[in-house]
Amino acid sequence: MWIWISIAIVALIILFVFMSVKIVRESEVYIIERLGKFHKVANAGLTIIIPFIDHVRSIVSLKQQTMDIPPQEVITKDNVTITINTVVFYSIVNPADAVYKIQSLKKGIEYLSVTSIRDIVGKMDLDSTFSSRDSINDKLRAIMDDATNNWGCKIDRVEIQDITPPPDIRDAMEKQMNAERNKRAAVLQAEGERQAAILKAQGDKEAAILQADADREAQIRKAAGEADAIRRVAEAKADEVKMVYGAMMEAKPDEKLVQLKSLETLKDVANGDANKVFIPFDATAQLASLGTMKEVVSDEKNKDNKNK
Numbered sequence: 001m002w003i004w005i006s007i008a009i010v011a012l013i014i015l016f017v018f019m020s021v022k023i024v025r026e027s028e029v030y031i032i033e034r035l036g037k038f039h040k041v042a043n044a045g046l047t048i049i050i051p052f053i054d055h056v057r058s059i060v061s062l063k064q065q066t067m068d069i070p071p072q073e074v075i076t077k078d079n080v081t082i083t084i085n086t087v088v089f090y091s092i093v094n095p096a097d098a099v100y101k102i103q104s105l106k107k108g109i110e111y112l113s114v115t116s117i118r119d120i121v122g123k124m125d126l127d128s129t130f131s132s133r134d135s136i137n138d139k140l141r142a143i144m145d146d147a148t149n150n151w152g153c154k155i156d157r158v159e160i161q162d163i164t165p166p167p168d169i170r171d172a173m174e175k176q177m178n179a180e181r182n183k184r185a186a187v188l189q190a191e192g193e194r195q196a197a198i199l200k201a202q203g204d205k206e207a208a209i210l211q212a213d214a215d216r217e218a219q220i221r222k223a224a225g226e227a228d229a230i231r232r233v234a235e236a237k238a239d240e241v242k243m244v245y246g247a248m249m250e251a252k253p254d255e256k257l258v259q260l261k262s263l264e265t266l267k268d269v270a271n272g273d274a275n276k277v278f279i280p281f282d283a284t285a286q287l288a289s290l291g292t293m294k295e296v297v298s299d300e301k302n303k304d305n306k307n308k
Helices: 002-020 095-100 105-121 126-131 133-151 167-251 255-270 281-307
Strands: 021-024 028-034 037-042 045-048 054-061 065-075 081-092 153-164
Touching: 002 021, 021 028, 028 095, 037 095, 054 095, 065 105, 081 105, 081 133, 095 133, 105 133, 105 153, 126 133, 133 153
Parallel strands: none
Antiparallel strands: 021 045, 028 037, 028 054, 065 081, 081 153
16 A cells, blocks of 8 residues: 555656646747736746646747738728738737737737728828838838837838729729830830931931041042142143253254244144234234335345346
8 A cells, every 4th residue: 555655646746846847948938827926937948837836827939920911991092992911020029018918919919000001001192002112111110019019019020912902993003004104115216216316317427527528638639639740741841941942042043043933833822722812012023024024025026027
């Protein structure tokens, strides 16, 4: 009998030890009550409690947690009903407050999120709602973090997952988007054509300038060539005149030979294409002396014929 009593005592001791020793995991805490009253927060590690006197009220996770808020219908400032779906990221910073100061922390966060969204979005029009998601997220986080601070909770982030407008509004927005896209395409096409026309005009201008420069250079070179040719011809003529003049000076011509040569030159000039011929005064004097000589010769011939 003493054996059974010993076994029972050992079993009770083992049970007592088993109920007294609690091992708390990392990132968790135990809320321990003693005789129905808050006693302590047991952190990670080994914790000893008194069986039947101490009681683990709740196990609270210190990890960051997420809560998917159900889609909510919200009326914007311009009386458009939209559906918004949000996600809240939060963490527990005071486990005792999270357990004792609110009936259900998750329900409290959910209701607070719904009312805050309706308050913020109700002051904005539809377009601002779509273009100001970051601003809405920041405002929601600030409002909810301030409200949940008394609950031992910290709101880390609030993200709007989706904003769904009514079907008719969505169709109108799609049409507006298509019109805006077509407008941008037309503007880009017009800008491209304008740039192409500008580039073509600049190319034509540069080509015309280069062509004009080339023509001017060609004309300059042509004029220089012609001037050089004329100069060479003039030099040749001058050399020829010098040679003839030198030959004539060496032959020592008399006055009659010079006059005859002048007449031959005058004949060549008269046979030219010019309509009028200007005879120098000296040449007319020589012609007059030649005419006088001709008349004297003719008179002598007539006298000789009469004597015969």
